[in-house]
Amino acid sequence: MRGGKILTEIEISDSSSRIKAVFYNQPFLKNVFKKGEFFSFSGKIVQKKGYFYLQHPVFEKIPKIPHFNLLHTGKIIPIYPETKGITTKWIREKISLVLKNEIWRAREFLPEKILKKLNLVPLKEAILKIHFPETKEDIKISRFRFAFEELFLLEIEVLREKLKVKKKRAYPLKIQVEAIKEFIKSLPFELTESQKKETWRMLKEMEKSVPMNRLLQGDVGSGKTLVATILALNCAKNNYQSAMIAPTEILAAQHYRKIFRMLEPFEKRIGILTKGYSEFAGKKLKKEEMIKKIKEGGVKILIGTHSLF
Missing domain, CATH: 1.10.8 (Helicase, Ruva Protein; domain 3)
Incomplete structure (x- = not known):
């Protein structure tokens, strides 16, 4: 015993040389290794006080049968994620058995x-x-x-x-060119070429009788919400409803205030519905009243979270 650990040492030799192997807290190994038996070892060689030895190596017994293939040593071996009571060695053995059969x-x-x-x-x-x-x-x-x-x-x-x-089938939405132009003119900035291109492409796709299924990708602040706002305005001017889903209530509230402020001169039928808050056209409503207004078609642009579903 050394430093509170039980050390088990064995001497390994072949036709050319010999070396010791050291195992920690595995006293039962003295009954595993028998003099004269053949084993294959794989592990880290450590030098200490001028001596070399294998530190806690992996090993497997070599049976006296022809064409025996090593499983845990002597080659590239897989390392699997372990959990309590199940070791990589155990998993390797079972996978080998499954693959064989x-x-x-x-x-x-x-x-x-x-x-x-x-x-x-x-x-x-x-x-x-x-x-x-x-x-x-x-x-x-x-x-x-x-x-x-x-x-x-x-x-x-x-x-x-x-x-x-x-x-599937969708309602074709006519592009409300004049309403969209007026909205874009009211913005304190000009749309980028990419925003114009993707907005027009999606508006044209919304004219079709099949649902649009698109992913609009862009960096933070690149104008994705603005493009969605234009599409929602076009939907509202066709007398249909649209919904914008945000991942959190805070973000949904931010979108609502921003979109309502931008669209108020052109479309006031905008609302927000989350688990804890509901508002329509700038006025607070009870959740039941809001749901009723949505069902009646009074809300044309609805902003919320996954709770809408």
């Missing part, structure tokens, strides 16, 4: 054309190489295969959703 069940789903074009390894080979690679190149090509696979499946799902949207 069940890998045949893996069915390739990527088209052969894509596999050849991108030089992707087949599914079974990728699974084996990611868990038990023989070289660093095996890790690289299998990770690439799974990264592509993840993006490929995501893109397929996106395309499926687009097809679903195209099958």
